[in-house]
Each structure stands twice: as C-alpha cells, then as structure tokens.
Amino acid sequence: MKIEVTRSTCVGAGQCVLVADDLFDQDDDGLVVLIEEDPGEDRVESARLAASLCPARAIQVRE
Amino acid sequence: MIERIVVVGASTAGLATVESLREAGFRGEVVLLGAEHRDPYRRPALSKQILLGTWEPDQARLVEASTLRALEVDFRPGHRAVRIDRRSRTVQTDHHAIETGIIGYDAVVIATGASARRPSWASYSAEANRPAPAIHLLRTLDDALRIAGQLVRGRRVTVLGTGILGSEIAAAASARGARVSLVGRGAGLSLGAVGLRFSDRLRALHAAHGVEVRTGAEVEAVRPSDGPGYDVLFADGTRSGSDVVIAAVGAEPAVAWLAGSGLLTDGSLLADSHGRVADRVFAVGDATSWLDPATGTHRPCGHQLTAMEQGRSVGRLLAAGHLSPYPIPFFWAEIHGARIQASGRLDIADSVELLAGDHDSDQALFEFRTGDRTCGLVAWNMPKPFRTHRAALLAERSPPTPLLETS
Structure with a gap:
C-alpha cells in the first residue's frame, strides 16, 4: 500500500488525524503531514477511511 | 434484488x-x-x-x-x-x-x-425590451471561471449577500485588486449556522483588506448606468456605481x-x-x-x-445494509486568508465560551454550548486545537438510529 497526500488541496480539517493519528499529522497551519507513506497492510482500512472522509479529498491510497 | x-x-x-x-x-x-x-x-x-x-480549473477535479x-x-x-x-x-x-x-x-x-438563488428583482425585466441586468451567480465551475475573468485590478465589484459565500467572493475580488463593496439587507455578516455572532470579527477582517461593507441595505434594482457599468439602486433612494455585480443570496x-x-x-x-x-x-x-x-x-x-x-x-x-451515525455538520471558510472552521449543531447553542486563543486576536477557538453540553466549535486560524476538541465532540456522537419502515 502507498499513501499520497496533496498538500495544495488540503483544507486542514484534521479528519485524517482523527481517524488515523499513526499515519497522519497536521503542521501549524493545519495542513496534512504524512507520517507513514508505506504502512503495513493492517493499516489499509484506516488509511482508506481517512481518504474517504477527507473533505478536500487530498489523500490517495494505492495498493 | x-x-x-x-x-x-x-x-x-x-x-x-x-x-x-x-x-x-x-x-x-x-x-x-x-x-x-x-x-x-x-x-x-x-x-x-x-x-x-x-x-487551474483542472485542479478542482x-x-x-x-x-x-x-x-x-x-x-x-x-x-x-x-x-x-x-x-x-x-x-x-x-x-x-x-x-x-x-x-x-x-x-x-x-x-x-x-x-444559486436569483434576487427577486433580478428574475425578470419590467420593461420588455430591456435585457435583465447581468448579475453573476456562483454555483458551478463555469460560473466561477466567468466571474474570475471579471475580477480585474481597479474594477468596481459589488457583492450582494452577507453570508459566507458573499464574504469569500468579496475577499477573493479584493485580493485580485478590485474595489469591492459587500452589501446585503442582513443586520450584519453571518457565518452559516453560527449566524451573526462573529459579525464584528468579519467586519474587521473586511475593513483591514479594504472591502467596504454595507449591511441593512435593501437593493431594489441594478440598471445599466449612463456611463460604464451599472447603477445599484437601494430602497433608501441611494445608488452606487459598479462594473461587476455578483449575487450570493442563498441556494x-x-x-x-x-x-x-x-x-x-x-x-x-x-x-x-x-x-x-x-x-x-x-x-x-x-x-x-x-x-x-x-x-x-x-x-x-x-x-x-x-x-x-x-x-x-x-x-x-x-x-x-450497514447503518451509519448521523453526520455531525462541519464546514470551513477562507476569508482574506483567515481559516475559519466550524463543527457541530451551532444553531442550538445558548452560550459561547472562548476555549483558546484571544478574543481580540486573529486566533481564537470558541466552544458552543447548549445547557452544560458542548454542541459545537468554531476556530479562527487554530486548526490543530480545533481538531483536538473536535475529537471530543465526535466521541459524543449518538449511535446509528434503527431503520423504520418506509412507505
């Protein structure tokens, strides 16, 4: 699995951190910071949930 | 099946x-x-x-x-x-x-x-041979591109509507160098379900960026002016000239x-x-x-x-057949670079408290309460504290309600 984030479209809602704080963080402007871009398969579900709940759709999960 | x-x-x-x-x-x-x-x-x-x-338009995909x-x-x-x-x-x-x-x-x-709602006075033209005034509405990407093409340095832009959309359009127009008036019949500037509670903050923000705000002003008509552009005619008999008129009066x-x-x-x-x-x-x-x-x-x-x-x-x-909990409202606005985030059932609040930041600074986090319960949050330029407190708000979310028979 590979996670990609697009900071230019991020709106700083923090949804991803609420769902998976082991994969995502926010910088001081609230924009997404990817902690783990290639996590184990056991994290697929939470990465997908974060992607589908991102209001800016700034997260892509590729398998 | x-x-x-x-x-x-x-x-x-x-x-x-x-x-x-x-x-x-x-x-x-x-x-x-x-x-x-x-x-x-x-x-x-x-x-x-x-x-x-x-x-570029493609980035909005x-x-x-x-x-x-x-x-x-x-x-x-x-x-x-x-x-x-x-x-x-x-x-x-x-x-x-x-x-x-x-x-x-x-x-x-x-x-x-x-x-997008068209202002009542703009939906038809009383004199049959006069075209309806060129009021811009914003709902689609085509609308936005058309308006963006009009936001030229020095041009007079009038934005009708004192909600979030009106404030965002006014802010964008002023950032592009237009001379902007934000007008509406509301008593102040509103922020969605939050209502007028932050009107003074919004006014200060617009004032700091040169946007002229005129509230409590009923527009009666927009007519082509004798010179370039349009005359915006108000119910109190005053008028103001404008090159571009954009209405953001609801949907x-x-x-x-x-x-x-x-x-x-x-x-x-x-x-x-x-x-x-x-x-x-x-x-x-x-x-x-x-x-x-x-x-x-x-x-x-x-x-x-x-x-x-x-x-x-x-x-x-x-x-x-999976049941989900009812979504908790969340929205954000960007006005003159300020990131405003709001979550919860803000309309049912009976009190508001400052949780973090400062009343007078551009960073503030407010808790909306109904009785002794938190029902919402509004943050100005405080995304991380907003998220932390929002976790607590979401934790109190009620479980999915059962399915009842439909007709």
Whole structure:
C-alpha cells in the first residue's frame, strides 16, 4: 500500500488525524503531514477511511 | 434484488455514494448522471482558489479519470434528469436517444444539489425590451471561471449577500485588486449556522483588506448606468456605481424536476436519518434535508463533508445494509486568508465560551454550548486545537438510529 497526500488541496480539517493519528499529522497551519507513506497492510482500512472522509479529498491510497 | 442503482447528480454527494457502494462490495450496475458536461469537481474551491486564480480549473477535479474508470461506473456527463417515474422505476433524462434517455433502476439516489438563488428583482425585466441586468451567480465551475475573468485590478465589484459565500467572493475580488463593496439587507455578516455572532470579527477582517461593507441595505434594482457599468439602486433612494455585480443570496435545492413524483413534502425532499425518502428512493447532499435524530428536525446538508458522509452512509446501507451515525455538520471558510472552521449543531447553542486563543486576536477557538453540553466549535486560524476538541465532540456522537419502515 502507498499513501499520497496533496498538500495544495488540503483544507486542514484534521479528519485524517482523527481517524488515523499513526499515519497522519497536521503542521501549524493545519495542513496534512504524512507520517507513514508505506504502512503495513493492517493499516489499509484506516488509511482508506481517512481518504474517504477527507473533505478536500487530498489523500490517495494505492495498493 | 438490487442489480442497478442510478445516482442522479455527479458532484460530491453523488460521487461519494458511488465510491462507497463499490467499497462496501456492491457488484451490480451503477449509473451516475451528471447535468454538467464535466467530471466531478470540488465546489468549495470555486469561491476560493478558482476566484483567486491560484488554481487551474483542472485542479478542482474531485477524481482522476482513471479513478472513475476503476469504479466501473456508467458515468454520463451532460445527462440531466427531468423526471422520475416510481411505478415503472425509471429516471428520464434530457438525452434524446430513447435507449440512453430512460434508465430503469432498482434503487435511485437523488443527489441533484442546489441552484444559486436569483434576487427577486433580478428574475425578470419590467420593461420588455430591456435585457435583465447581468448579475453573476456562483454555483458551478463555469460560473466561477466567468466571474474570475471579471475580477480585474481597479474594477468596481459589488457583492450582494452577507453570508459566507458573499464574504469569500468579496475577499477573493479584493485580493485580485478590485474595489469591492459587500452589501446585503442582513443586520450584519453571518457565518452559516453560527449566524451573526462573529459579525464584528468579519467586519474587521473586511475593513483591514479594504472591502467596504454595507449591511441593512435593501437593493431594489441594478440598471445599466449612463456611463460604464451599472447603477445599484437601494430602497433608501441611494445608488452606487459598479462594473461587476455578483449575487450570493442563498441556494435552493434543485428538486423542481421531482414535481409530481410524490417525493416532495411542501416542495422539499425530506429523508430519514439514513437518507431514505421512500421505497427504493434515497437522497443525499444539498437536494435534501435529513432528519436529525438529536433535534427531531430536518436539516439541509449545506457543506461538502456532510455531503460526503451522507453519500457514504447511503452507499454502505444499499451495498451492505450497514447503518451509519448521523453526520455531525462541519464546514470551513477562507476569508482574506483567515481559516475559519466550524463543527457541530451551532444553531442550538445558548452560550459561547472562548476555549483558546484571544478574543481580540486573529486566533481564537470558541466552544458552543447548549445547557452544560458542548454542541459545537468554531476556530479562527487554530486548526490543530480545533481538531483536538473536535475529537471530543465526535466521541459524543449518538449511535446509528434503527431503520423504520418506509412507505
């Protein structure tokens, strides 16, 4: 699995951190910071949930 | 047995429905009808990056073409639904060919969104031979690109409407060097469900960026002026000149095409807390109002994240019978670079407290309370504390309500 984030479209809602704080963080402007871009398969579900709940759709999960 | 699902409307809510149908394992046919000749795009960006000119139109895309393909969805852009027939379970579109114009469904999800409201004085022209004034409305990407092309340095721009959209448009226009007036009949500047509580903050923000704000001002007409541009005529007899006039005076659910379907209640498309309108008929996004189990009232969706969560909720229900909790409202605005974030049921608050930051600074986090319970949060330029406190708000979310029989 590979996670990609697009900071230019991020709106700083923090949804991803609420769902998976082991994969995502926010910088001081609230924009997404990817902690783990290639996590184990056991994290697929939470990465997908974060992607589908991102209001800016700034997260892509590729398998 | 549900073999074909028709999703009417290809914006945020419709697309989220399709994605979650697939994610939750629906293997049947999915048809996605889009009224516009475009792939789905991010509507919140229209009044922000697109008007500011910082994004190319393509950056507003919600999905890559390859993602749409991977969803194996029969996406039909430029097909506007015009009628639904519940007896024959068909949706009729404005497409001429009979084989593509009438589509059968086992379940239908209505996601036709909303249309920008036209000010009453601008909907017709009293003198038959005079064209209606060129008022801009903002709802689609085409609208936004048209307006962006008008936001030229030095030009006089009048924005009608004192809500979030009006404030965002005014801010974008001033950032592009236009001379901007923000006018409306409201007593102050409002922030969605928050109402006028932050009007003074918004006024200060606009003042600091040279936007002239005129509230409590009723516009009666906009007429071509003797010189260049237009005259904006006010009810008190005053007038002001403007080169560009943009109205942001609200939106109406786009449900006129459902007239006669038996699905509307007093003109509104009402759904239960899981998006069900009637047998085999669901609705998501700005077209509908869902029953909020916490207040017992129907609430319009209004914002992108709620639209996504509603689509997700209906997709999972249809594909897997999974019940989702009612979405907690969340929205954000960007006005003169300030990031304003809001979450919760802000309209039911009876008190507001400062949680962090400072009343007088550009950073502040407010807690909205009803009785001794937190019902919402509003942050100005404090995204991380906002998120931390929002976790607590979401933790109190009630579990999904049970499904009741529909008619």
